[in-house]
Amino acid sequence: MGVATRINKSVAESRVNTINVNGKSILTPCYFPSVSSCTTMYSTRDLTKLLCQHSKPLLTSAYDLYAESTDGASLDIQEGNLSSNILLLDSGRYESSWYKDTSWTFERYRDVVQQTPCDFYTSFDVFPGDVQDNFEQETINQIRQSFDFQRDNICIPILHLTTDDTLFSTLDVITKDGFQFVALPERELGDTILERCIKMCQIRQFLDSKNSNVLIHVLGCGHPVSLLYYIFAGADTFDSLDWQKVVFDSSDLSFRDYSHLLLAKCPCCYCRNDALPYVHKVYLHNLLFIKQFLNDIILSIRNDTFETFLKRYITPPILTG
Ligand SMILES: [Zn+2]
Numbered sequence: 373m374g375v376a377t378r379i380n381k382s383v384a385e386s387r388v389n390t391i392n393v394n395g396k397s398i399l400t401p402c403y404f405p406s407v408s409s410c411t412t413m414y415s416t417r418d419l420t421k422l423l424c425q426h427s428k429p430l431l432t433s434a435y436d437l438y439a440e441s442t443d444g445a446s447l448d449i450q451e452g453n454l455s456s457n458i459l460l461l462d463s464g465r466y467e468s469s470w471y472k473d474t475s476w477t478f479e480r481y482r483d484v485v486q487q488t489p490c491d492f493y494t495s496f497d498v499f500p501g502d503v504q505d506n507f508e509q510e511t512i513n514q515i516r517q518s519f520d521f522q523r524d525n526i527c528i529p530i531l532h533l534t535t536d537d538t539l540f541s542t543l544d545v546i547t548k549d550g551f552q553f554v555a556l557p558e559r560e561l562g563d564t565i566l567e568r569c570i571k572m573c574q575i576r577q578f579l580d581s582k583n584s585n586v587l588i589h590v591l592g593c594g595h596p597v598s599l600l601y602y603i604f605a606g607a608d609t610f611d612s613l614d615w616q617k618v619v620f621d622s623s624d625l626s627f628r629d630y631s632h633l634l635l636a637k638c639p640c641c642y643c644r645n646d647a648l649p650y651v652h653k654v655y656l657h658n659l660l661f662i663k664q665f666l667n668d669i670i671l672s673i674r675n676d677t678f679e680t681f682l683k684r685y686i687t688p689p690i691l692t693g
Contacts, residue, residue, distance in 0.1 A: 394491050398458055403610045407419045426655075431460040434462060454489070461490035463496045465496070530557075553589060572601075577606075589610070593610045593612055594614035621638075633653060
């Protein structure tokens, strides 16, 4: 199939949803700041506690909770008001791959999910290199096993992309099984932002054709411009580690170097607070920016002005109509 060079505005799929879980709710599109031992000097528990006070929702890794655990893997729900926050527990395969730790098994992941008061948890994902053949069936098996052991909270199946046939066939099974969510790694959607955006449109339209309101989560995506593209194409939620690694610049939605907060000339309350350690300034500035940015997006979708909002930052040829 040839790659289209343009996305006609008539296919715009941007939408606002309310997710209700465990008596709590969040509006989408939304962003889960991720906590991972691969990128932070803090313990997962300490950073999660800090995040709790400044972001709702948030994501943490089952692997890190297990690795840092001395008394079982549970995360204390009283800490940092986690009980009133919304927590997505990731499978931990990112961290176990990073550390080349082959001892991270489905059973250990299952134990952590069952002991942790999360609202969402991802399936224990299967990488294409993990299986010799029938990747699709093995993916579906793992998703169903992940769903089976925890029915109170929402299981988000992770799909790794190989061929289109495998992707859409697996999505078909997921919709028939009644899943409410699916997660896809951003980098596997294509090489360029245009390819990725077109793939996202195809996935959204496929799910809609099944009369399914399945929410789409994009794993590892935090660039504000990318968020705009994927929301335009029908994605709903995102997570990434970027909020710890760079400075978000609201003037042009760019990423600046971690050390460049002063150069962004931001007037927010955290940037003006000289009592804060620099690292906290960066974190809190980024979290505030992304929260306000997504609020503005939700408002513009509801007011039917999202396209105008988009065009402040995105220029043709990618958006034409
Ligand atoms: Zn700021």
